[in-house]
Amino acid sequence: MKKNLRSYLALFLSLFLLLCLPTLSFAEDEEATAEWRIDESGDLLYYGQERYLPFDLSYDYLNLWDFSKEATVLLNDRELSVAICDDNPDLVLLYEDSKDYADGGCKHLYYKESALAEAKALLEGEFTSYKLNDEFYISKVENALIEGILSRYEEQKQTVEVLELENADQYELLGYFKKGLPLKKLGVLLDSDKGYYYVSYQGLTNDRFTSDGKLSTREGQVSALLLTEEESAAISDALYDYTFTKPQVSADPPTALLYVFFFIGVALFGIFSPLLILVFAVIMLVRKKTLHPARYVALGLLSIAWIVLALLVALLILI
Amino acid sequence: MLGKCLKYDFKETFKLWWVGALVSLLSALPLSLLIFSIMNDIGDQSSFRWQVFPLMICYIGVVVGMMISLFSVYVRYYRHFFGKEAYLTFTLPVKRTTLFTSKYITALFFNIASYAILIFGMAGFMGYAILDTAGSGFSGSAERESLVTMVIVALIVIVVYALFFLYTISLSTLSYFFIITFCGVYFKKYSLLAIIVAFFCLSFFGSYAMMLPMMGGMLGIFGLVGLIDANIVSMGPLQGFALIGAGLLLVIVAVTALNMLLAFLSKELLERKLNVT
Known part of the structure; x- marks a missing residue:
């Protein structure tokens, strides 16, 4: 009986210790995330010895990235969350939980100091690939096709009443620099009765967009390029071959x-x-x-x- | 000898089975018409009220009828091995394995027949639903090639699901046989009470487990499509076909192993532990 009791006790304790194991991994996480800190001015973010500098980008770049929350830091008694880009660990987002992180531009985006020069050089360089983005789907398009459209845009664009494009489906054109590095929203393709129109976002003011970031077709005029039949057919083919877009900011990947x-x-x-x-x-x-x-x-x-x-x-x- | 056993088992099982089958058929026919009528009168509150009560009665009729017809095979199994009839059973010059196999084949037949009766009863409504869906889906514009591909894919899906359906019925039959045998051997005097409790538990918790082969196949295919769509998994057609083939084979091997395990355990218990003399 005594031996049985000892066995039960041993089993109970083993199970208890086994259940404690996951907490050990959490403890390790806490230690790791505790190393994030920010200086009083908010200009420098540290992760251990590594420095992160503010990374000046417009809102266009941010929208389609996935960030995972890593830690919280205190800046003048305000609690800010630190989130790391899933595709690029050098890119860090600092935001307040109570506010939209994109509110007032992206002043809270930081880049690892040692890799910043390379990232900036890439941003000034050319895009390596292009994709079309619907609300739910994303499709890859051939570089030559888009580069042809972009090169013709300035010369052959015409003025179009946006009301004509009221019922047109919109597909945002995204330019990618390199996997894991920022993308840029270049413009939008509108599927109208006449064919596809391309409208560049460059120079468009904020009032030309709806609250969900689409091109507003309520009133006014825009400069648009009507695509040729071959280009429209190639775009339709590209749109047919789509994948689903991922959720944008997630706490757990x-x-x-x-x-x-x-x-x-x-x-x-x-x-x-x-x-x-x-x-x-x-x-x-x-x-x-x-x-x-x-x-x-x-x-x-x-x-x-x-x-x-x-x-x-x-x-x-x-x- | 198996032929004679089967003849006797079919005759005995049918005595109770037909009552359940008739109840479920007579309830399914009006149920089918009522669902059809409700679907046509959506939004018409006055006609909806008088349709709901008979609808519920018919639904209960279908459930009760199905339960009687499905459980008739287990009643037969219990009576034959553990009821009063058992004393006679084991004086027959027949191997217990033959008796068990005969029960298994009878159970499979009558269980499939029960579902067939239900499908026949609901055929009008189901046919309408299928034609309605197909009509809205094709609307005359579908190309012939894609239609042929769709028919081939549909046939493959039907064959695969028929196989999974058969496996599921076989697995549930053998699980119930095992429960009856286990309770009959170990609970002796209280075997009937133990069987009822175990049946309740298995129906309550285990019906989902019984559906695992079918659900697993479906979830596996949809999950994989989801993974591919989310760009988490990328694979070529060859890898895709290899995966589907290996997945199907895995389900077949796994369910066959489970079926064998339950059948062997039941037979082992019947042959070694049963002492009715």
Whole structure:
């Protein structure tokens, strides 16, 4: 009885310690995030010894990035959140939870000092790829096609009444510098009855946009370029081949969560369950009393095939 | 000998099964008409009121009828191995494995027949719903090539789902057989009470587990499409086909293993532990 009690106590304590394990990982996180700090003027952000400088960008650049909150810092008694760009860890966003981070421009964007020169040089350089963005979908377009449109724009643009474009679907044209580095909203393609119109955002004032960032078609005129039939057909083809846009700012990156669920699923249904059946089959085989050992050989082989196939499926998804 | 066992089992199971099947068929026919009528009179409050009460009665009729017809096979199993009839059963010069196999085939047949009766009862409504959807989907503008592809894909989906459906029925049948055998062997005097409690628990918690093969297949396909769409997973057509093939094979192997496990356990218990003499 005493021995049993000791075993139960040991089991209980082991379980308790096992349950404590996750808190250890959180403790480590807290230690790491505690290193973020900001100087009194708000011009310098530190992560350990690394310095981050303000990165001056217009609102156009910001909209489609994903940031993950990392820590909070105090600036003149105001609590600010520090979020790191998912695609580019050198890019950091500082914002107040109670306010929209984009409110009043992007003065709260910081870039790692050691990589800032390279980023600025890239921003002054040429775009490496272009994409069209609907509210929910994003499509890649050929560089030559867009570069042709952009080069003709200044010379061949015409003045169009925006009311004519009232019912046209809008697709924002985004220019990308490099994977993980900022993108820029260049303009918008409008799918009208006459064909696609391209309107550049350059020079357009804030009152030309609706509250959700679309080109306002209520009143006035804009400079627009009517695309040729070939260009319109190529744009339609590009729009047909789309992917879904990701959510914009997330506290927890969904990808990581998906992977966690995926690995739990693989471990539980792909390894643990068939392993239990395999152990059972082996026990039945070893027992002398078992009436039909061939059945358990088949069951054991099936459970091995189960594990192999589950690992194969996991591998095919991951590669 | 299996043929004779099957004949006897079919005859005995049918005695209770037909009552449930008739109730579910007679309830499903008006239920189908009522749903059809409600869908046509949407927004008409006065006709809706008098339709709701009969609709509920018919719905309850379908559920009760289905329960009777589905459970008739388990009643037969219990009576044959653990009821009064058991004394006679084990004096027959037949292997217990043969008796078990006969029960399993009978159960599969009558369970599928129960669902077939329900589908037949609701056929009018289901046919209308399918034609309505197809009509709005194609509207005469679909190209022939895409239509042929769609039909082929639809046939593959139907075959795959029919297979999963069969597996699900087989798995649920063997689970109930195992429960009855386990309770019958270990609870002896209170076996019926234990079976009822276990049935309730399995129906309550386990019905979702029974649907896992079907749900898993569906979720797997949609989840994978989602992963690809979200640019988390990118794969070529060859990898895609390999993945679908391996996934289907995995489900088949896993459910076959589970079926075998339950069947072997039940047979082992019947042959080794059952002592009715």
